[in-house]
Amino acid sequence: MNQVPRSHLVGVALAPVALACGLLAAGCARGEAHAIPTGEQLYAACESCHGARGEGNVELSAPKLAGLPAWYLTRQLQRFKDGTRGAHPDDEKGLRMRAMARQMMSDAEVEAVVTYVAAMPDVDVILTLPEPDLNAGQADFAACAVCHGEKGEGNESIMAPRIAGLNDWYVAAQIRKYRTGIRGGAEGDDVGAAMREMANKAVAPERINNLAAYIQRLPG
Amino acid sequence: MISWLLPQASTFASTIDGLVLLIAVIVGFWLIVAEVVLFGFIFKFRARDGIRGQYVSGEDKSQKQWVSYPHYAVVVFDIIIIAAALRVWNEVKVEVPPADEQIRIIAQQWSWTFVHAGPDGKLDTRDDIRTVDDMYVQRDRVYTFELHARDVVHSFSVPAFRLKQDAVPGRAIRGWFKPTLEGTFDIQCAEMCGMGHGLMAGRVHIGSAAQYAAWMTNLTKIGAAGTAMAPTLMADVAAHDHAGTAGGTR
Numbered sequence: 227m228n229q230v231p232r233s234h235l236v237g238v239a240l241a242p243v244a245l246a247c248g249l250l251a252a253g254c255a256r257g258e259a260h261a262i263p264t265g266e267q268l269y270a271a272c273e274s275c276h277g278a279r280g281e282g283n284v285e286l287s288a289p290k291l292a293g294l295p296a297w298y299l300t301r302q303l304q305r306f307k308d309g310t311r312g313a314h315p316d317d318e319k320g321l322r323m324r325a326m327a328r329q330m331m332s333d334a335e336v337e338a339v340v341t342y343v344a345a346m347p348d349v350d351v352i353l354t355l356p357e358p359d360l361n362a363g364q365a366d367f368a369a370c371a372v373c374h375g376e377k378g379e380g381n382e383s384i385m386a387p388r389i390a391g392l393n394d395w396y397v398a399a400q401i402r403k404y405r406t407g408i409r410g411g412a413e414g415d416d417v418g419a420a421m422r423e424m425a426n427k428a429v430a431p432e433r434i435n436n437l438a439a440y441i442q443r444l445p446g
Numbered sequence: 447m448i449s450w451l452l453p454q455a456s457t458f459a460s461t462i463d464g465l466v467l468l469i470a471v472i473v474g475f476w477l478i479v480a481e482v483v484l485f486g487f488i489f490k491f492r493a494r495d496g497i498r499g500q501y502v503s504g505e506d507k508s509q510k511q512w513v514s515y516p517h518y519a520v521v522v523f524d525i526i527i528i529a530a531a532l533r534v535w536n537e538v539k540v541e542v543p544p545a546d547e548q549i550r551i552i553a554q555q556w557s558w559t560f561v562h563a564g565p566d567g568k569l570d571t572r573d574d575i576r577t578v579d580d581m582y583v584q585r586d587r588v589y590t591f592e593l594h595a596r597d598v599v600h601s602f603s604v605p606a607f608r609l610k611q612d613a614v615p616g617r618a619i620r621g622w623f624k625p626t627l628e629g630t631f632d633i634q635c636a637e638m639c640g641m642g643h644g645l646m647a648g649r650v651h652i653g654s655a656a657q658y659a660a661w662m663t664n665l666t667k668i669g670a671a672g673t674a675m676a677p678t679l680m681a682d683v684a685a686h687d688h689a690g691t692a693g694g695t696r
Contacts, residue, residue: 274641315552315559315576318596325556325645413668 262334265342271329272339280346282393284354287319289396293348293446295380298387299340303327307336310415314408319399348391353442355394355435362433363440369428370441378444385417390446398438401425455627455652456607458538463608465534472523480516542622545590549581553593553600553613556642558633564662575665579648581633582665584658585625593619601637604650610636625652 275288282290291299305311306327312320330336367378370389374380378390389397403409404425410418429437448454448463493499504510548569550561560581564573569592583589593602595613603610607623633648653661 271641309578313578315561315578318554321557321559321578322555322642325642328645 262332262338265338265340268330268335268339269342271326272343275326279349280343281349282351282396284352284393284395287396287399289393290349290351290391291343292346293388293391294344295382295388296340296344297382298380299343300336301385303330303336303340305415310412310418311409314411316406317403317408320403320409348446351391351393351442353394353439355398355439358394358439359433359436360440360443363436363438366429366433366437367440369424370437373424377446378441379446388446389441390444392441394435394438394442396438397441398434401429401434401438402431405431453606453627453629453631454608455625455629455631456604456609457624457626458534459606459608459626461534461537465530468530469527472527476519476523539621542590543588543624545622546587547584547589548592549583549589550592551581551594551602551613552596553602553635553639553646554596555598555640556635556646558602558646558648562662562665564666573666575662577665579633581648581650582658582661583625583650583652584655585628585652588622588624590620590622593621598639599637600635600639600646603634603636604631605634606631606650612637625650628652628654628657 272291275286276282276291277288280290280292282288302311306320306324307330309324312322312324312327314320330339370378373384373386374389375386378388380386380388380390400409404418404422407422410422410425412418447467449460454460454463502509504513547567548563550569552559552561558579558581560577561569562575562577562582563569564571564575566573591602593611593613594617595615597615599615600613601610602613604623606627607625609621609623611619611621613619630649630651633650635643635646637643639646651661
């Protein structure tokens with residue numbers, strides 16, 4: 227029987243050690259290079275529902291994000307993360323978004339993805355609510371315009387986001403959630419509480435779709 | 447032994463660990479025996495100068511027994527494992543003890559909703575208490591659960607309980623557990639349920655009777671009561687919360 231050269235045995239013995247060192251070095255290198263992912267990279271987690279251009283996806287109940295201001299996006303992501311929004315047992319879609327928001331691990335990651343989304347050009351969305359009475363919607367919008375502006379352009383100083391051009395189905399769903407406390411009912415959510423009150427006073431349940439359709443058509 | 451790695455926090459946890467250990471010992475023992483025999487033969491019949499390799503047809507009784515005896519062993523040990531597994535199945539799935547309390551578990555992408563029965567101990571009454579991702583139970587009480595899924599297949603898994611049960615949309619699946627340790631333990635989804643599957647974590651809080659009462663009182667104060675909203679309003683929101691049906695058309 228041929229003898230295996232001693233040098234080969236040493237090589238075989240050292241191979242696992244070399245492999246372990248290599249893996250360790252790779253891990254260390256990754257650690258050094260571990261920087262905050264770019265907004266585009268982070269948005270990959272959002273893209274499958276909200277679309278590559280932030281256009282939203284009605285089939286997944288994912289509203290459009292394009293056109294929303296950075297302050298509002300930041301605030302909503304933080305609220306989803308801390309459970310102020312999307313933690314009500316009846317908020318099926320909110321519960322889904324709450325889990326996804328946790329993927330933004332730090333404030334820096336939130337800032338990065340928000341900067342990316344806020345830079346997206348606004349996109350038009352399709353109308354989904356059937357035969358709305360836009361005159362009735364316009365009449366009810368008067369109460370909303372006090373905070374959100376005549377054109378739905380929003381007012382950051384009072385935490386009123388831009389609502390012009392939002393998906394009609396999304397606006398209608400949110401008004402219903404505010405009315406029932408599914409949204410805005412969390413402890414300490416003062417802005418939500420105010421919005422709840424407005425949603426209950428400003429529009430009757432049977433006129434919500436009209437208002438939502440009118441808001442979608444606002445120029446902003 | 448497994449409890450060194452993971453606490454046994456339910457009555458049947460040690461039974462299931464015993465079964466896992468039994469299987470591990472049987473399979474591990476025979477794995478070692480088989481490998482020793484394999485490498486022993488490799489060494490014994492290694493290539494030697496001047497000796498030609500033999501073709502073994504495996505027809506002699508002395509040769510066949512190296513195959514037939516292990517087969518008999520597999521059958522015998524399979525029967526032992528099946529008998530032990532049936533005993534565990536009987537304890538966990540068949541002999542369900544009388545419930546002290548009920549709890550409803552609703553899985554959805556990617557959260558858990560728990561409906562606690564509240565002070566009256568019955569579900570679907572006004573004092574029900576709902577929580578998201580946090581389940582509260584009392585030590586040494588038997589809980590029967592009713593497991594639902596809102597959207598896709600999930601699996602309710604509490605490793606410390608050694609409990610894992612699939613949740614299937616459209617079905618109410620029942621089971622039980624009796625917590626035996628106080629503390630907080632992980633709940634996880636054990637069935638791939640979409641891109642947020644890994645984020646679907648929850649916690650089970652096990653406390654004494656006094657702790658449990660305090661939790662329920664606190665949860666009631668902060669408005670976790672399940673019937674806070676009128677059923678008609680809930681139905682209205684639910685009907686419109688699906689974009690595809692918002693208003694009926696797109």
